[in-house]
Amino acid sequence: MSSEALNRRDFLKLGALAGAAAAITALPVRAQAAPSAVTLDECLAMTPEAMADASGPVSASWESILQAAAAIRNPALRAQVREILNNPAPTVTKGIGASEKQAIHKELAAKGLIKDVSEADFLPPSADPANAPQPFRSAPGSGYSSHHAYPGGLCTHTGLNTRVSMALYDGYREVYDYMLDRDVVIAAQLLHDLHKPWVFQWNADGESRTERSLAGTGEHHPLGVAESIHRGVPAEVVVAQACAHNHPRTEQDEAQVVGWLTAASIIAGVDPVAYGLLAADGRTLPLPRRQEGFVTHLGDHDWVLTVPANQWVLPVLEKVAVRDYKISQADLKAKPFKQFRNYVYSQATIMSLYETYAAQGEPELVRTIHAIVTPA
Incomplete structure (x- = not known):
């Protein structure tokens, strides 16, 4: 220093x-x-x-x-x-204009530092x-x-x-x-x-x-x-x-x-x-x-816990979204579910939701979700 x-x-x-x-x-x-709680529309x-x-x-x-x-x-x-x-x-x-970007991409590629990424996507x-x-x-x-x-x-x-x-x-x-x-x-x-x-x-x-x-x-x-x-x-x-x-x-x-x-x-x-x-x-x-x-x-290893927590919570969240919020199966891959998921995760965090799920079971996890977004 x-x-x-x-x-x-x-x-x-x-x-x-x-x-x-x-x-x-x-x-x-x-x-x-x-x-x-907010409504799904909100x-x-x-x-x-x-x-x-x-x-x-x-x-x-x-x-x-x-x-x-x-x-x-x-x-x-x-x-x-x-x-x-x-x-x-x-x-x-x-x-970094177009010519500079091209030169940087070319140098990175020559050194093997960029692969399968086009200049346009760089x-x-x-x-x-x-x-x-x-x-x-x-x-x-x-x-x-x-x-x-x-x-x-x-x-x-x-x-x-x-x-x-x-x-x-x-x-x-x-x-x-x-x-x-x-x-x-x-x-x-x-x-x-x-x-x-x-x-x-x-x-x-x-x-x-x-x-x-x-x-x-x-x-x-x-x-x-x-x-x-x-x-x-x-x-x-x-x-x-x-x-x-x-x-x-x-x-x-x-x-x-x-x-x-x-x-x-x-x-x-x-x-x-x-x-x-x-x-x-x-x-x-x-x-x-x-x-x-x-x-x-x-x-930098918080992800070691959070990646599997997300994988285990997400199926329950999808099920609840369809059953209690009338989000269609098709919309599980679209904005309605993504916004719903984003808000629930942001308010409670993935780790807190999984702790609730693991320690108290699915019914308590569902009640937590309902407390964040009002069911339909």
């Missing part, structure tokens, strides 16, 4: 670090239904932003995210993270590189068939992951006296999915945009890394952010991370070695390898 940051061990001796870390987890985030008319803003869990998670950002000690980094969270705009696309649509297509708080946390696929899902996903990362930070400090860079741990986790609002834009039918692949992973990941580079985020944070999808434990694992950093650097138009993202030979991360990236990777 820059010279503005305090020495980590001296800061710990003052006792301030432990207090600030506790503040990040101080806000309660309790999954709960909306204060009052649900169908709601925007993703309105759904997210009506949600207690999403609002609490957003507040915890902002509080975590405020706990970053380095003022320059704190300002960068806040700016991105408040407007996750694809500023990296500024100056980069999500963006009307204005200075403004995000949607706020951070209304974006889903994944593609529509995966985890946190509801308005505000990115907030609950990021909020949980940041808490996990800080718990890991505290554990390594307390057990091993291993002083990870706390600012890097917080910033990398907060930024790891920064371009999901761009990639997973909501369509008119209530489903989010389908993600393309880039450098062997979902495009949101290298695009987010490219955005951090373009905005001048410190190299150590960018490297840790890039490790969210894998860790450099083996040569094969590290090669993936190197690929994401390389792709991101091509898009951002920088030399990854000169920026400090890769070692001098361009084949590994900077040496000796820092371990904040491992914490970012371990912290």
